[in-house]
Amino acid sequence: MLKLQQDHPAGISNGIDVHEEDSQPDGPSSSQSPLVPPRLREGLGFRPTSGISTPQYSSRAVGKASSPLPDANGLGWPAKSTHLRLNATAEERAEREKKLSSAVRTILECLGEDPDREGLLKTPERYAKALLWMTRGYEERLADIINDAVFEEDHDEMVIVRDIDISSLCEHHLVPFTGKIAIAYIPNKLVLGLSKLARIAEVFSRRLQVQERLTKQVALAVQEAINPRGVAVVMEATHMCMTMRGVQKPGAITVTSCMLGCFRTQQKTREEFLTLIKGR
DSSP: OEEOOTTOTTSOOOOOEEEOOOSSOSSOOSSOOOOOOOEEOOOSSSOSSSSOOGGGOOGGGTTTOSSSSSSTTSOSSOOTTHHHHHTOOHHHHHHHHHHHHHHHHHHHHHTTOOTTSGGGTTHHHHHHHHHHHHTGGGGOOHHHHHTTOEEEOOOOSOEEEEEEEEEEEETTTOOEEEEEEEEEEEOSSEEEOHHHHHHHHHHHHTSEEOHHHHHHHHHHHHHHHHOOSEEEEEEEEEEHHHHTSTTOOTTOOEEEEEEEEHHHHOHHHHHHHHHHHHOO
16 A cells, blocks of 8 residues: 655645555566556545546646646636536526526426416526526636735744635535635745635535535645645535435534645644634
8 A cells, every 4th residue: 555645846645545556476477567557546525537536636737837726727626517617608608597497497396386476486597596606616717716815925834714604515415515614734935815715715615515525625726826835624514415304413513624744744733733723
């Protein structure tokens, strides 16, 4: 088993275990077996076939691109149709909203409702607009969000922004999950505008998400933006898919974290961060 290093100078690593096949045969042989490339472990909650898989990203793939994020549009791991939405014309946007409204009307009919009654007459259009707004992260470029808010500063102590309110939509049931996120990093000659940490979290939360992926994408985006010595992200959230349906456990809180660089490799740094975000 190999462990990818978190503080690789050329880009981000992800701490994912990979398997490396032994290139030597078990018994004597007249020829050597070819080297087998490492195989990434599946099932980590990232899209395997649509868009860019977050953990596999390395900044070496983009060279000296102006965007601090992996794709050319600065979206940060877009899905299959994200670019279509980002580059849509006004006519295409109107057509998309109309198509979505029609789908909502069909849903109402399938529920046994009358979409023509007064209370529901404009619900399809209202919900279409609301859903597009709640997923507006697909239309925002992280490169534009970060913009030029990167500053040279000789500060090498921890920077934390905590208690950032987050609302997102669970991609499994399309119901909300809400909570708070704390983001920390230790600068490496560069600091990021404080509001940009909250904006990065907002962009990723305004997409169909799972909490585990949202947590990691925020951490990786900060790492790519300023290449600090380390990044730490902790998120606590309540999921409506657990409280309104299924197991129906109101009050259950899901906690996820992502530690990169020195936060993963240095226990005292990690403990300091966890202590500071718990202080009230």
